Amino acid sequence: MxxxxxxxxxxxxxxxxxxxxxxxxxxxxxxxxxxxxxxxxxxxxxxxxxxxxxxxxxxxxxxxxxxxxxxxxxxxxxxxxxxxxxxxxxxxxxxxxxxxxxxxxxxxxxxxxxxxxxxDVAKRLAFLAHRPFQRELQSLWMARVRQAPVGEPRWLDDRASVLDAACAMRQHHVTSVLVRGAEGVGIFTQSDLRNAVIDGVDTRSEAVALRARYELHTVEEDDFLYQAMLTMTHHGIQRVVVTREGEVVGVLEQIDLLAFLSNHSHLVAAQIERAATLDELRQAARDMERMVTLLHGQGVKVTLIAELVSELHHKLLARLFAMVAPPNALAHVCLLLLGSEGRGEQIMKTDQDNALLIEDGYRHPDLPAAAARFNELLVEFGYPPCPGGVMLSNPRWRQEIGPFKRQLEQWMDHPDGENAMNLAIWQDATPIAGRTDLYEQVRMHFTRWFAQDGGLLARFALPVEQHFDTPRPLLAQLWGAEQRDALDLKKSGIFVIVHGARSLALEAGVIGANTYRRLDALARGGHLDKQQARDLAEALAFLQALHLGHALRQVQEGKPVDYRIAPNELTTLENDLLKDTLAVVKRFRAHLRHHFQLDTL
The missing domain is CATH 2.60.120.10 (Jelly Rolls)
Known part of the structure; x- marks a missing residue:
């Protein structure tokens, strides 16, 4: 050649x-x-x-x-x-x-x-937009033990009983405790507890020091992770004791090591569940960022990353609210996530969108301060405040059921500008803590009101025309020529798909906030062509994947995260797929314009 x-x-x-x-x-x-x-x-x-x-x-x-x-x-x-x-x-x-x-x-x-x-656009995007990045696992194996999730050592003295050890393991959500005895430092594990029960010992009187094992298998915190795994494999054990210059500093569990080397989600979920302090919860929030980077580097589909992050995010915020809320408040309120958080499509730490529904007649003097503290802590955790004030600290988004229903009615009476966006934000609400029946009361009221006014649906859908940013031709991007304005992925595509699906779902009575599930339900119900629904789902996934890669690069460079992607960030293949994607968006926008007769408004 x-x-x-x-x-x-x-x-x-x-x-x-x-x-x-x-x-x-x-x-x-x-x-x-x-x-x-x-x-x-x-x-x-x-x-x-x-x-x-x-x-x-x-x-x-x-x-x-x-x-x-x-x-x-x-x-x-x-x-x-x-x-x-x-x-x-x-x-x-x-x-x-x-x-x-x-x-x-x-x-x-x-x-x-x-x-x-x-x-087939859907197949083309599905196969090619989410290919693995071929990142080698070797770099993780060469990480140091101290970088892995080493658990804090839980100590007992030699006078403690086997029952005391069992209670300590349950209290701290661990599978082992360390014992200081006459023979030195020993370890007592769940397996040792099982054997003690099978042997018929009196767990109340039997000293844990008599059942502990004193031949510890250790690794230094500066050792490589592969050395820790080799030690576990060689000795057939589930954990190793971690030392610093010979002094015990923690315990590394095999399951946590494997989670660290895979997708990290199991570890973060366990951290949230075990968190007893705000500092422990803050660490879990930081570890979620690392998990996203790791999953993205392994080529995991953006939709799967979003599902994982959404589940962990819900657990994190529910746990945080439980920590700051007044006693017994959860029996009278419902914590909601809105916008992309509510749809389960937020991966990076973007602006907060949350609200609190309160049972009619329930007034706790500490609730406003707790709501403000909740939002302040989220800022400390890395979630910026919402510029539009869609947060618990804003009385507009922290109301009793009756007043909140009346506020929705006012927005629906004048569904323009900010009111239209507030209605869209509400439509994506998802309850994550407290009384979900409070949310259902408001949701049903909202849906019934819309059903009585056909013109309201058209005005609700209108932002797909008002907020759409027509993409400039891709010629300059493909040739690598400089372009003053980068492409806004949100305005050029993501918003049209999300709000279009939201509008059609509201019309069809589809319950649920996630855009992918809305598209699937619309197709199954005959409200949207099945092929078009598949194309839209893959187009959205591709745009979100582009944004995720762009956002991770911005975080690495210390820049604020946005949706504006420069031409030189895209490969030739990505440009090709982007053109397919924007064509899908263009057809969907035309469908919405015709379906809701937006030209007449």
Whole structure:
């Protein structure tokens, strides 16, 4: 082959060595002068072209695609065997040429490679947008023991009984305690407790020091994690004692080590459950950030990351509120998450959106201060305050049932501007602590009121027109030219999908706040075309995945998180997928405009 082909670019990076050799054997180079047609409309296509030097542009299009070095183009035409657009050389260009038969044969044998050529937008996005980043687990194994979740040692003296040890393990949610006895430091575990019971000992009188084991298996906190795992494996044990220059500083459990090396979620959930102080809860919030980075690096789908984070986030906030709320308050109130938090689609620590419904007639003098403290602590935990004041500390979002219903009615009487957004925020409410029946009372009132006014639904849906940011053509992005305005992923796509699904769900009486579940329910109920629902779900997942990667980079660089993504952050493949995604959004917006007759408002 006259020149070396770059197999590190998608989709060619998923080819095996044997498959790459097949490419090399049949690949050729072809020259095109500036302005010369590469593929014409309805022209027979017998090869896949990939730019080596120069560039190819789509001619005669309002939103033209352009392809630079390493970019394959008109892949759908390759499958169909006929050109679908007019592609010309933008300058004198040299292109790699791979015969169509070879490419199609590989698409049948390699599903990941074949996904790039699918015409089904949902499949194309689902297969390619969430591919693993090939991060090696080796770097985690080479982390130090001190970086892992080492548990605080729980000590008993040699006068304590076996029953005392059992009570201590239950109280502290641990599986072992350490004993200081005449023989030195020993360890007593759940297995030792089980054996003591089977042996028929009197747990009240039997000294734990007599049942403890004094041949400790230890690792230094500066040892590598793989050394800790090797020690556990070699001795067939479930934990090791961690030391600092020979002094005991903690215990590392095998289950926590494995959680650290996998997705970290089990560990964080256990931390939240065990948290007895605000500092322990704050640490759990910090560990959630690390978990997100780890899962993203392992290529886990953004929807699965969101589900995990949402579940942990709900537990964290419920636990925090229980710590600061007045005694017995949870029997009279309902804590709600709103907006993206309520939908279970918030991954990064963005603005707070929360509210508190209060039983009519319940007035505790300490409740306002507790609500303010709740929001203050969340700021300390890394969750910025809501610029619009959608928080417990705001009396508007902390009311008794009756007044809150009347406030909703006022918003629905004048569903414009801020009121419209407040209604949308409320529609995503999810109860996470306290009395859920209080939420159900307000939800049913809200739904009945909407059902009585057909025009209200149209005004509710109108923001998809008012807040939509029409994306500029992607030509500059694909060519790498500088662009003053980065693309706002939220305004250009995420908001339209989320609010469109929210509006259709409200009309159809779909219960539940999550956008993916709303789309699925709308499709199953015949309120939305099934293929369109699948396309929208995958388009949303792709946009959220782009935002997550962008946000993690911003956090690493110490910048505030936003939705504006610069052209140079996107690969050629991501640009290609983004164009597909924005086309899905454009069709959905047209559907909403027609369905709710938004042009008449």
């Amino acid at each position: 006259p020149a070396r082909f770059d197999f590190s670019r998608p989709p060619f990076d998923c080819l095996t060595e044997i498959e790459r050799s097949e490419f090399d054997e049949v690949m050729d180079l072809e020259y095109f002068a500036a302005g010369e047609t590469v593929i014409g409309p309805d022209q027979e296509v017998d090869a896949l072209y990939v730019t080596m030097k120069g560039g190819v542009v789509e001619a005669g299009s309002d939103d033209p695609a352009a392809y630079r070095s390493g970019a394959p183009f008109d892949t759908r035409a390759l499958v169909a065997g006929r050109g679908t657009s007019h592609l010309v050389a933008q300058e004198d260009s040299i292109l790699f040429r791979i015969p169509r038969d070879t490419v199609l044969a590989l698409t049948r044998r390699n599903p990941m490679f074949g996904a790039y050529f699918y015409q």
